[in-house]
Structures are given as C-alpha cells and as structure tokens.
Amino acid sequence: MATRAPDNLAATPSLPPVRHRPRAYRRHLVHRLDVKVSPYAYVAPFFLLFCAFGLFPLAYTAWVSLHEWTLLSDVHEFVGLDNFVTLLGDDYFWNATFNTLSIGVLSTVPQLLLAIWLAHLLNRPLRTQTLFRVTLLLPNVTSVVAVVVIFSQLFGRDYGLINWVLSWFGVGVIDWNAGTATSHVAISVMIMWRWTGYNALIFLAAMQAVPRELYEAATIDGAGGMTQLRKITVPVIRPTIIFVVITSTIGAMQILAEPLLFGTYSPTGGPDRQYQTLSLFIYENFVKLDFGYASAVSWMMFLFIVVIAAVNYLLTRRTRGNLT
Amino acid sequence: MGKLRPGMATPLLAAVLAVAVTACGSGGGNGGAGASSGAAQPAEKIKLTVALFSDFHFAPLYEEFKKTHPNVEIVERRAQFNDHHKNLTTQLATGAGAADVEAVEAGYIATFTPLADKWYNLNDYGLGKRQGDYLDWKWKQGLSPDGSKLLGLGTDVGGLAMCYRTDLFKKAGLPTDREEVSKLWPTWEAYMEAGKKFVAAKVPGAKWFDGPGENFRAIVDQAPVGFYDEQNNLVAGTNADVKKAFDLSAQMVLADESAKLAAFSPPWNTGLTKGSFATIICPSWKTGSIKDAAPTTAGKWDVAAVPGGGGGNQGGTHLMAPKQGKHPKEAAELIDLLTNKDAQLKLFTDAGALPSIPALYDDPTITGFKNEFFSDAPTGKIFTDAAKALKPQHVGPKAGDVLTAFGNALQRVEQGKQSPEESWAQALKDLERIK
Structure with missing residues (x-):
C-alpha cells in the first residue's frame, strides 16, 4: 500500500523519498524526526534534572561568589574576585584544606586496601555467601547520624569504650576530640566503617568477571593467594579500581556530617578548628549567611576536586599490570 | 509501526517535562511544608506549629488552649539550640518554613527584633495590655528598636544561682549547708580559691565545674556592660570586664578545676549523671535541665547563691509570631496563654523557669x-531574690556568635593548645569576622 511507502523507504535509505505526494512526505518527515529527535527525548530526563540541580547551581554559585552577598540584605554588591583574594589569605581556609586532605588520605587509602582484601576473601566458594555480602553492606545503610553518635561515644574521653580497651595496654587517657591527629583518626574510622563494605562489593562484582583459567594457570605455576591477588586480580579489575578511587576521593573531599556531629553541631569543627573540613568551612560561612564567601569556598573546593581527580586518574592509570 | 513510535514519543516527552516541573515545584515549596494551608475560616480546622529549642514543658498548656479552641491542633517541633536560631534566620529571610509561634532566646533576641516587618505586631491582637505584668526590661527586649511594635512576649528570665553536689563537697571536706556554701564564694576569685581546695582533696573522677564557657558567660552577664554597648557597637574586645572574665575563667582552667565538658553535649550529660563536677552555674531554667538530663542524681544536689553578689541574667526566652503564619489571631492567643501568670507559675514548678512577671x-x-x-x-526564694537584684544588660545583635568565639577560645586553653594570651588574641581576630 502506498501509505506504507515511507516505512519501506526508511528501511532502505538508498531509495530517494517520494516527493510527489505531500501526505506521504509528511509521514516521512515525522518518521525522520522520530529517528533523529526521540533519542534525545529519552535521555532528556537526566539532562533536565542535571541542568536544574547541577549545572544551574554551579553557574549561579560562581555568580554569587563575585558579590558581597548576605541573605538578610537585598543589596548584593559586585566585588569581582575580592572573595577569592580574601580566601587565599585566610588561615582558616588553608587549615580546612589541610584537614580535608589529611582525613581524605587517612580514610581512603586503608579503606580501599581493606575493601580489596575483603572482596578477595569473599571471591571464593563460601557457605552463606549472600549473608556475608549483605553484612558488608549493612554499615552503609545505617544512618550517618547514628554512626557518628555511636562512634563519638566510643571515642569518648572519660567513658569511651576505646579508651577503656586501650587502658589495658597502659595507654593513658586520649582526648580524641581535642587533638588534630586523634580527631582525624576518629573521623576516618567512621568513614571507613560506612564505606569499606560498599566498595568491597563493587570490587567483588569486578573480581567475579575475572576468568577462572587465569587463577587455575597461576595455581599450577605455584602462585599463592597474595601473589594471585597482586598479579592477576588487581591488574584485571584496574578500571573498577580507578572508578572506586575517584568516587571515594570525591566523597572524602565532601565530608561534612561526620565532623559536624563529632563536634556536637559546632560548625568550627572543634574549638581550634582541628577537624574543620572544607565542607564544614562552607557550612560555617553559610550559616553566618555570608553567601558570597561561602560560594567562593565552594568554587575553590570544586577546583580542588577536579585537580585531585585528575591526579588520581593519572596515578592509578600507571599501576598497569603485565596482563593487559 | 512507524506510526506508533512518534505517538509514543510525545506523551513521553510530556511526562519528562511534567516530572521536571514537579521536581522543581516540590523543591521550592519544601520549606513551606510547616506552614498551615489555606486561608482558614474561624471554625475550620487549624494547625498551629510551635518551634522550640528544648522541652519547655508546654504540653499541659496546649491541652488547656484546646479547651477554648477545639478547632486548633498544635504541633510542637524542637531543634538543637544553635540550629533552631540559625534555621529561623533563614526561614525569615527566604519567607518560608517558620512556625506559627517561634521561641527566641535572650542571646538572639536582638538579632530578630530589628527585622520588625517579618513579625506580627502583637499590639494589633490586643497583647499590649500585658505590659503592666512584665519586668520592664524583659518587656522592652520584645519591642521593635523604635519601640512602636510589640514583637515578642517573654516567658522566663534567667536569674543566677550556683548548683552544687553535696556528696562531692562532703568527700572534699567542704561545708554542705547552703548558707555556709554561699559564704565560701562572695566573689568569683573566692570561688576559684574554693575550687583549688576541692581539687587538692582529689575526689576521684570529679572536678570543680563542668567547663569554663558558662562561668565566663555568667561573669560577663553580671557586669554593667557586656559584649555590646547601648548603641549596638561591639565592644567585647575593649571592655575591661570581658577581659577580666576571660582571664579569671582561664585561670580556673589552668588550676585544673574544669571537667572539660562542653555544656549540653552528650559527654556533659554523662558527666552530670556520674558526678564529674561539683558545681555548675545555674540560671533558674537550668535546674529543670539538670533534672531532665540526670534524673538519677535526685537529692545529691543543692543550690547556693551565685558568686559575685547576685545580679546577672542568663538566658530567658520570648515567644514571637512570624508573618509567614496564616493564623496570627490564634498564634497571638496561644502566646498570651503560654506566657500568662498561671502558665508562668506552672512552668516554674514544672521546669524551673523563673517568671518574668514580678508580681x-x-x-x-x-x-x-x-x-x-x-x-x-x-x-x-533563691531565684526570686536573684531576679530582684538583677541588673539587666543590653544584648547586642550577634551576642550568640560572640559567645561562641570566646567559648572556643576558653576550650583551646582547656585543651592545652594555647596560652590564655594567644587564645584571647585569636578570639579578637574571630570577633573581626563577625559582621
């Protein structure tokens, strides 16, 4: 039938379109639009939401950061890069940067090593396999508030469980919250508690895709468990490792709830700002309603994350194994 | 099939747009969820929200209000002290999310009264008649700066006393009778000396006081001028009384008298129960906090006069009605009931809140x-005596932030991170950041 013609045309594009029949031509146009435009409509939801809640805030924050902008005043004076100049000379900003990096390294590195090791242990025939895997994920589904409140008590100075256990070994009373290093350790432990299992599951998924023959061959060649992990597993799951390293690092850059709650809601992160992270520093300026300055810090943090993600990518890419 | 696909794409696109639009809509309207809906007719069901920063023991009073207002449902919500006031600031600025009745504490009242157009003028709802009831200074704290509008009505005031643990005093060989204990500390210097005796007695697990911050606040509160002068200029850095209070508090810390517990933190609660400190500065409302936080310590406490010869107000609250509320008449009536004589009398016996009605x-x-x-x-008797001797101090707009800066400074000394001089210097720098 003639009305079916456009369909056939589309199926065999080498034929010229039928131009003499306007009705058929219109159908043809609709079909072409469908082929060209529909895919965009299908991916549009993400981009619409991303523009509304990702791109627009990002751009607007940049705009705000160029102003003296407080919530209660209706006048927003344009000050150019003044906020950034102040920021670069602000001791508290650099202190927060140091704390963020320190907590980031302290939490991410052991966390990922532990996660790979846990995944390796689980990547073998086990009884009640699902139980183990679910258990790994449990800390992650616990509310962060609950985790921090409990851990703050464990790390308590006078009546904390950890100090009590340490006292058996003759370690004196540690004021975890007061010291810079001790508070960073305490916060890192909370982060590791929540995310190690989650990352282990991602690694486990990747490990299950590693061909069994490689391990069998290695076993025949006399390679032990650790050697197999180092020489086979890690090189093969390298793309997954890169992914996890980057997401964990970005996560570590954005730590907010843990230090905020560890300091019982103090936005300064301890009296000496000993564990004030960058996010907490933004939050402090935000609750002071100094939006211009808070936006400037946000943008600096964004730049840091981009730089660190790039460095991470380059570093992890170099851990290339012999297999690939 | 070619006919079907474009047909599907259109509704799909429409659905996508609809999702995006609703997502934005609910994002923007999120904060308004607390406000009551619609313009209500008098007999219609009304929901009033009351936002507080701790348990004010208002529940029986709500029941009383419902007897005369059967159509009103009251929902109370509570947040942590600083969060409550920060939230309120953003809610007022963005015009959404505030409750119908908001509690504002004395440290923050001067932040909110200048924003007179954000609040209902309670004079319009006949509450001006209450002026005769009130302590003059408490009444004035609730007025707009030009005095023309009534924005808040006071609940309680915070006359000062000193609570102490008789069991720990006994162990340290100090007197336990409240008259004799009061004689131990006519001044804050004498209080520090008594503390040295207590520390020397080495009572296991116990220090002299909880933390330096609240003592510092009490000493400043007793001075004629605090952090701000009458013209709202920040004078904390140059006021000799503030420096003296800081030095004295720091000396007490260096004499190892502090249990190093920040007030109202979870370890502080534990410390209250376990007897980690022998004395604690007690504005009247804190007798209620102690009872709530450490119920098992009943009978181990007593109350003596405050060092420095009475005077001084610490805390106390106003109830205010933001203009975002849809039911100002009912909100004003609720505020009236929550602050009237009977309510204040009841709140004193229930929660230790000292009335702001001198009669x-x-x-x-x-x-x-x-x-x-x-x-x-x-x-x-102790707290009404304190209230009668009370010389009110002008509270400036950012008094809460100033107090936080000094509190952090004293904690740095306490944690051995800085000498008092270094810490003071840093506190002054922090003051410069307060805009």
Missing part, C-alpha cells in the same frame, strides 16, 4: 517553693 515573685506558690530534686532547696 509572682511574692506569690506564696513561688516564695514557698522547695525543689525536691535539689535537696528541698528553697529555689523559689
């Missing part, structure tokens, strides 16, 4: 009130 200071229910929890201390 009640001679009411036998209060003057004769003995607090069972505090070894039958005559807290009614």
Whole structure:
C-alpha cells in the first residue's frame, strides 16, 4: 500500500523519498524526526534534572561568589574576585584544606586496601555467601547520624569504650576530640566503617568477571593467594579500581556530617578548628549567611576536586599490570 | 509501526517535562511544608506549629488552649539550640518554613527584633495590655528598636544561682549547708580559691565545674556592660570586664578545676549523671535541665547563691509570631496563654523557669517553693531574690556568635593548645569576622 511507502523507504535509505505526494512526505518527515529527535527525548530526563540541580547551581554559585552577598540584605554588591583574594589569605581556609586532605588520605587509602582484601576473601566458594555480602553492606545503610553518635561515644574521653580497651595496654587517657591527629583518626574510622563494605562489593562484582583459567594457570605455576591477588586480580579489575578511587576521593573531599556531629553541631569543627573540613568551612560561612564567601569556598573546593581527580586518574592509570 | 513510535514519543516527552516541573515545584515549596494551608475560616480546622529549642514543658498548656479552641491542633517541633536560631534566620529571610509561634532566646533576641516587618505586631491582637505584668526590661527586649511594635512576649528570665553536689563537697571536706556554701564564694576569685581546695582533696573522677564557657558567660552577664554597648557597637574586645572574665575563667582552667565538658553535649550529660563536677552555674531554667538530663542524681544536689553578689541574667526566652503564619489571631492567643501568670507559675514548678512577671515573685506558690530534686532547696526564694537584684544588660545583635568565639577560645586553653594570651588574641581576630 502506498501509505506504507515511507516505512519501506526508511528501511532502505538508498531509495530517494517520494516527493510527489505531500501526505506521504509528511509521514516521512515525522518518521525522520522520530529517528533523529526521540533519542534525545529519552535521555532528556537526566539532562533536565542535571541542568536544574547541577549545572544551574554551579553557574549561579560562581555568580554569587563575585558579590558581597548576605541573605538578610537585598543589596548584593559586585566585588569581582575580592572573595577569592580574601580566601587565599585566610588561615582558616588553608587549615580546612589541610584537614580535608589529611582525613581524605587517612580514610581512603586503608579503606580501599581493606575493601580489596575483603572482596578477595569473599571471591571464593563460601557457605552463606549472600549473608556475608549483605553484612558488608549493612554499615552503609545505617544512618550517618547514628554512626557518628555511636562512634563519638566510643571515642569518648572519660567513658569511651576505646579508651577503656586501650587502658589495658597502659595507654593513658586520649582526648580524641581535642587533638588534630586523634580527631582525624576518629573521623576516618567512621568513614571507613560506612564505606569499606560498599566498595568491597563493587570490587567483588569486578573480581567475579575475572576468568577462572587465569587463577587455575597461576595455581599450577605455584602462585599463592597474595601473589594471585597482586598479579592477576588487581591488574584485571584496574578500571573498577580507578572508578572506586575517584568516587571515594570525591566523597572524602565532601565530608561534612561526620565532623559536624563529632563536634556536637559546632560548625568550627572543634574549638581550634582541628577537624574543620572544607565542607564544614562552607557550612560555617553559610550559616553566618555570608553567601558570597561561602560560594567562593565552594568554587575553590570544586577546583580542588577536579585537580585531585585528575591526579588520581593519572596515578592509578600507571599501576598497569603485565596482563593487559 | 512507524506510526506508533512518534505517538509514543510525545506523551513521553510530556511526562519528562511534567516530572521536571514537579521536581522543581516540590523543591521550592519544601520549606513551606510547616506552614498551615489555606486561608482558614474561624471554625475550620487549624494547625498551629510551635518551634522550640528544648522541652519547655508546654504540653499541659496546649491541652488547656484546646479547651477554648477545639478547632486548633498544635504541633510542637524542637531543634538543637544553635540550629533552631540559625534555621529561623533563614526561614525569615527566604519567607518560608517558620512556625506559627517561634521561641527566641535572650542571646538572639536582638538579632530578630530589628527585622520588625517579618513579625506580627502583637499590639494589633490586643497583647499590649500585658505590659503592666512584665519586668520592664524583659518587656522592652520584645519591642521593635523604635519601640512602636510589640514583637515578642517573654516567658522566663534567667536569674543566677550556683548548683552544687553535696556528696562531692562532703568527700572534699567542704561545708554542705547552703548558707555556709554561699559564704565560701562572695566573689568569683573566692570561688576559684574554693575550687583549688576541692581539687587538692582529689575526689576521684570529679572536678570543680563542668567547663569554663558558662562561668565566663555568667561573669560577663553580671557586669554593667557586656559584649555590646547601648548603641549596638561591639565592644567585647575593649571592655575591661570581658577581659577580666576571660582571664579569671582561664585561670580556673589552668588550676585544673574544669571537667572539660562542653555544656549540653552528650559527654556533659554523662558527666552530670556520674558526678564529674561539683558545681555548675545555674540560671533558674537550668535546674529543670539538670533534672531532665540526670534524673538519677535526685537529692545529691543543692543550690547556693551565685558568686559575685547576685545580679546577672542568663538566658530567658520570648515567644514571637512570624508573618509567614496564616493564623496570627490564634498564634497571638496561644502566646498570651503560654506566657500568662498561671502558665508562668506552672512552668516554674514544672521546669524551673523563673517568671518574668514580678508580681509572682511574692506569690506564696513561688516564695514557698522547695525543689525536691535539689535537696528541698528553697529555689523559689533563691531565684526570686536573684531576679530582684538583677541588673539587666543590653544584648547586642550577634551576642550568640560572640559567645561562641570566646567559648572556643576558653576550650583551646582547656585543651592545652594555647596560652590564655594567644587564645584571647585569636578570639579578637574571630570577633573581626563577625559582621
């Protein structure tokens, strides 16, 4: 039938379109639009939401950061890069940067090593396999508030469980919250508690895709468990490792709830700002309603994350194994 | 099939747009969820929200209000002290999310009264008639800066006393009778010396006081001028009384008298229960906090006079009605009921909140009130005496932030991170950041 013609045309594009029949031509146009435009409509939801809640805030924050902008005043004076100049000379900003990096390294590195090791242990025939895997994920589904409140008590100075256990070994009373290093350790432990299992599951998924023959061959060649992990597993799951390293690092850059709650809601992160992270520093300026300055810090943090993600990518890419 | 696909794409696109639009809509309207909906007719069901920063023991009063207003449902929500006030600031600025009745504490009242157009003028709802009831200074704190509008009505004031643990005093060989204990510390210097005796007695697990911040606040509160002068200029850095209070508090810390517990933190709660400190500065409302936080310590406490010869107000609250509320008439009536004589009388016996209505200071229910929890201390008499001696101080707009800066400074000394001089210098720098 003639009305079916456009369909056939589309199926065999080498034929010229039928131009003499306007009705058929219109159908043809609709079909072409469908082929060209529909895919965009299908991916549009993400981009619409991303523009509304990702791109627009990002751009607007940049705009705000160029102003003296407080919530209660209706006048927003344009000050150019003044906020950034102040920021670069602000001791508290650099202190927060140091704390963020320190907590980031302290939490991410052991966390990922532990996660790979846990995944390796689980990547073998086990009884009640699902139980183990679910258990790994449990800390992650616990509310962060609950985790921090409990851990703050464990790390308590006078009546904390950890100090009590340490006292058996003759370690004196540690004021975890007061010291810079001790508070960073305490916060890192909370982060590791929540995310190690989650990352282990991602690694486990990747490990299950590693061909069994490689391990069998290695076993025949006399390679032990650790050697197999180092020489086979890690090189093969390298793309997954890169992914996890980057997401964990970005996560570590954005730590907010843990230090905020560890300091019982103090936005300064301890009296000496000993564990004030960058996010907490933004939050402090935000609750002071100094939006211009808070936006400037946000943008600096964004730049840091981009730089660190790039460095991470380059570093992890170099851990290339012999297999690939 | 070619006909079907474009047909599907259109509704799909429409759905996508709809999702995006609703997502934005609900994002923007999120904060308004607390506000009551629609313009209500008088008989219609009304929901009033009341936002507080701790348990004010208002529940029985709500029931009373419902007797005369059967159509009103009251929902109370509570947040942590600083969060409550920060939230309120953003809610006022963005025009959404505030409750119908908001509690504002004395440290923040001067932040909010200048924003007179954000609040209902309670004079419009006939509450101006209450002026005669009130302590003059408490009434004035609730007015707009030009004095023309009534924005908030006071609940309580915070006359000062010193709570102490008789069991720990006994162990340290100090007197336990409240008259004799009061004689131990006519001044804050004498309080520090008594503390040295207590520390020397080495009572296991116990220090002299909880933390330096609240003592510092009390000493400053007793001075004629605090952090701000009458013209709202920040004078904390140059006011000799503030420096003296800081130095004295720091010296007490260096004398190892502090249990190093920040007030109202979870370890502080534990410390209250376990007897980690022997004395604690007690504005009247804190007798209620102690009872709530450490119920098992009943009978181990007593109340003596505050060092430095009475005077000083710490805390106390106003109730205010933001203009975002849809039911100002009912909100004003609720505020009236929550602050009237009967309510204040009841809140004193229930929660230790000292009335801001001076006529009640001679009411036998209060003057004769003995607090069972505090070894039958005559807290009614102690706190009304303190309230009568009270010389109110002007509270400036960012008094809360200033106090935080000094509190952090004293904690740095306490944690051995800085000498008092270094810490003071840093506190002054922090003050410069307060805009």
